Amino acid sequence: MSNEVNTYKELTWQGLWNNNPALVQLLGLCPLLAVTATVTNALGLGLATLLVLVGSNITVSLVREFVPKEIRIPVFVMVIATFVTVIQLLMNAYVYGLYQALGIFIPLIVTNCAIIGRAEAYASKNPWHHAAFDGLMMGLGFTSILVLLGGIREVLGNGTLFDGANLLLGEWAANLRVELFSVDYPLLLAILPPGAFIVMGFIIAGKNWIDNYRAAHAEKPEKQVTRARVTSQ
């Protein structure tokens, strides 16, 4: 049982921090950089990716015994494309404003390497409940970076947070919009793609800094002194 708990703990840790798809594997950078001009867009795309990731991981894990090794990649792509289509139609039906704002990047979730990467590296080798949890954690890791990036860019470029949250969460969320400061001349760079690259670079640098700091301050294992026996018995 404790083994099971350990597995989940390890998956959480891997997905959110150690092996974060956006920060460490640097997968799925295209949507990451393209749609994160606001928190709302970032959150929308992050949740969509998360749902696809969980769905595809479960399915791939369930069919892993029946798929011949040679054609596994096309099969995985078909599975992923199915889920993306489902999500796309759902978004079209329920969050139409966000659907329009994200545009081509919803169908492009199919090409997000983070998803096929997890299908290939984890789901095709592990039981379905582990795969589902792995998808959830990887998706959360991806979404959190998306939201962080979107938040920084939105603050720098617009001076607001959660602008247009009602597109995603319904009418009540219009109140979530926070105007931190009003700018006469927005820092356009933060909204434009180069700003995404620069902010992303700083986020990765921050993660590495924290890792280094932790490594430097971690408790060092006691040195074991082993004596070489020099005299014969």
Add this chain to the structure above:
Amino acid sequence: MTFKIAASPHAHQRRTTQQVMRWVYLALIPGVLVQTYFFGFGVYVQLALALLTAWVAEGLAMRMRGRPVAHAWQDHTAIVTAVLLAISIPALAPWWIIVMGTAFAVIVVKHVYGGVGQNLFNPAMAGYVLLLISFPVQMTSWPIPNELAQLQVSLNDTVSLIFSGYTQAGYNLEQLRMGADGITMATPLDSLRNDLNHQLTLSEALTKPIFDDLAGIGWAWINIAFLLGGLVLIKQKIISWHIPGGMLVGLLVPAAIYWLFNPDQAITPMLHALSGATMLGAFFIATDPVTAATSNKGRWVFGLLVGFLVFVIRTWGGYPDAVAFAVLLANMTVPVIDKYTQPIAYGHGGRS
């Protein structure tokens, strides 16, 4: 018969970075003086702001990196970056423009990549591009040359305009930029670009008051002053002639050909050479020893590329002047240029 006493040919005095940088900013002085003559005291205010920001940013970055702060202040590279950026931006731009640009140039473009000698991109030009794409309105609002201006701007007015946006009499920058006919004046390249896009011929476009017989009023003399400063640098062997020469050839030869085939719709080579940042770019910006190519052949290729890109962007691109973009794009190609133009030491390689 006179006997000359000459130093042995192998005696070699190596210049420190500080000495090289000092020559560079001393050679900029004539250009800065002429620019002040035409565009007012704002140039000095921008310079002061840029130098102060660069000094603070350099110290901050060195401290964060755990390096000796005084060392960075002594090599004077940040001074050159600050001066280049300050004279590239409009003289009456608001104070936060130059502060933001200089801080970005020093901290992000220079120190994030590893400090002096490690940066991939020319810091001043990367800072300029950041400002240009973020704040296009402020970055294109050049004041009109003093001799055309309706209102003369005093030093007090300049300071108040830069820090608050209004002169003491309550004029804002837009009002100051109006000519006698009440129309806001653009820079020569801007004005030409607009007029040519509106199907005017070159001679019609040149009837605007901003032009005189040579090129744009003010801009021509500023470019000539930078050219003189640049020639001093070549004479002092601070820079080699390959990059400026390559850049001017790369700009003027295609421009001349295009103009000969298309005399009504193209900017003359003369206007190309004496407007915008051509001479500043050729002698002071593209020649940055860190981000340009290393060998003489490589420098020649690099210069040609920068010049040609300036021509292409000025003629077909979205921005009226292009030195900053051209330099950054050429910076990216430097590793490739260096790889293929590596000189072969005597006795090695070659055809045998």
